Amino acid sequence: MTEEIIIAGFGGQGVLSMGQILCYSGVMQGKEVSWMPSYGPEMRGGTANCTAIISDRQISSPVLNTFDTAIVLNQPSLDKFEAAVKPGGLLIYEENGITRKPERTDINVFSITAYDESVRMNNTKVFNMIVIGGFLKVRPIIELENVIKGLEKVLPERYHHLIPLNKKAIHQGMEIIKERHSLNQA
Amino acid sequence: MKELRLMKGNEALAEAAIRAGADAYFGYPITPQSEVIEYLMREDPARRTGMQVLQAESEIAAINMVYGAAACGKKAITSSSSPGISLKMEGISYIAGAELPCVVVNVVRGGPGLGTIQPSQSDYFQAVKGGGHGDYKLIVLAPATVQESVDFVKLAFELAFKYRNPVMILSDGIIGQMMEKVELFEQQPRSTHEYEWATVGKKEGRDSVIVTSLQLQSEEQEKVNLRLQAKYREVEKNEVRFETYECEDAEYLFAAFGSCARITRKAMEMARARGIRVGLIRPQTLYPFPYDDIRRLSEKVKGILTVEMNAGQMIEDVRLAVCGETPVEHFGRFGGMIPSPDEILEALEQKIIGG
């Protein structure tokens, strides 16, 4: 198993930490991982992105131009990375951030209303955990207990009381993610 | 059990400096390596091991602080990125001339001049050909993973003290900024040995120790140069390190170092999936360079492509290795641009297979 993921959005949406949490969870599950923040011209336009790779094998390149999964949280990111998803791959977008829907028909497309859900949960900070939940629902590459273990590693101890809330957010994400286009149906 | 962590390259390197038993770090902030000094200041290693950390007023001051501490027989380390390393070159030359051990980390960014803060490998020549004035060499280690950023710090101190020579870790913005899983080695002791060449205070019955790189008599300076050259021959004999991937049946060969070797390895996997038998050699020591090993590998292949994030620097050493008997071409991106695996594969097809 190798999952090459790009996560992209505005700065402040927790894009970089989503990648880190996925990678730490991968470490907890005994996987090889690599996390690389956005670099080069990709940094322009107020968008942030990171590449997260989780694999059973040693990871060669930490820098990629095509991906198994793209998680896009705003329109510039969708514009940039829709084409970078490998045929048969996965695209997840956040509905509030998007004005133009994805057009590709050779990939699986899912959407999530993570922002609305975070407002419902009275804590917009769990936005990115909801997205992670949605992703893990579609691609169950890491067990939930390892994500929690990863969070315990990433979060300083004084924030550990927030872990149950984050766990709930992951569950909510798993519930609300919606299939938009599936290759299986096509 | 060894400790497993997910760490950024720069932070892992800083942690490795503490664990390697460094006595002192002196540095000056510059992107993309400021996480090294930030980590050290946050971690406060004086508390853990007694290691001293100081933010100097400049890269020049920092390398001279390293000189002072190294001449006391202590394990001293500094880090910077390209423009800062140019500033350090004066001090590095003095350290090489005075035959002092130390570790210098260059998290390379694009140049020339202020250049860009994005990753690059354009300081290869500066690193492997000495860099500053005078006939000298740095031992140059090129990590390709966060794990190697950690392991090479320990190795660098060992080599620095074994040969009493500055050792450079030539990293880049990719390895510095990326996070990977690392196994951290056990805490090593700080330097407590009173070396006979170190200024530790003159003892009764011995001459005072003088640490200098100055010899006003030409005959004496020539002796210094001959001694240095003899040392470099020893280094070349003993310390060449490299890795090869899928070279057994290779018809073509990639040569790449550092982060670029990782991207090239991906290109190699893609090529093999298309039935192109290509291998990869990744020098881990850029000085001493694996000339003999590249020559040996070159005898079995139709051509070699060096892939570098520069305009073609290591290619000169690869060409020296093969003595014109195997075609060697270069593919590079520079100015902070990172080559993609499919660009590399395309270059292989155009410049080597079709060339």
Added chain:
Amino acid sequence: MSENNIICHDNLVYDKTRVMTDKVLHYCPGCGHGTAHRILAEAIDELGIQGETIGVAPVGCSVLAYYYFDVDMQEAAHGRAPAVATGIRRVMPEKYVFTYQGDGDLAAIGTAETIHACNRGENILIVFINNGIYGMTGGQMAPTTLPGMKSSTSPRGRDTSTMGNPLKMTELVAQLPGTYFVTRQAVHAPANVRKAKRAIKKALDYQKLNKGTCFVEIVSNCPSGWKMTPTQSNKWMEENMFPFYPLGDIKVPEK
């Protein structure tokens, strides 16, 4: 009376300090460096810290100072001695560390290192020999060359409108909170030699208090660079250098 009757211990009034080696000094006749070396060496000897002292030599006339002081010494790159000394003192906090620097080394190329070592309050002694000229390279203008003073790079005299003004480093570092004891001395006459030695001894002694940088300037002469006899140069120094660089303590520890 034979020679041997005269050379006996009872008649000894003055001898070479054991903290100086037997190397013959290369300094020009009449130069103040020899005396400055000697009083520093005597101070180390009298404090009994020869085995605990690490010195840093500069680039300039005193580049070979490490041949003359019988203590462990390091040669620094031009201007970098305070940074080198910082490195030493940070890893050897129990040692006595001094730098010995001229005006070009300390006040031109090494200005940043000097100011910042003093500003951090590194527990080192900086001995600053100010003779207003670059001696070793053959008499070029120094940052401390007086207005109107001739040198090989100010042949018509230092024109402050184009060549800048002499830099009073000692007054400058005295303002920094990191300095503990700052003084300006001279070594051209016996009374001054005694005072300068007391200042250096005090400065070294303060080092064990870890209270900050001690900075001792010695206004000195350069007969060769100034193109004068030693006697003329001392007179010229008194008449021209001292009014601009007045002798005395500039910053003393609070009682």
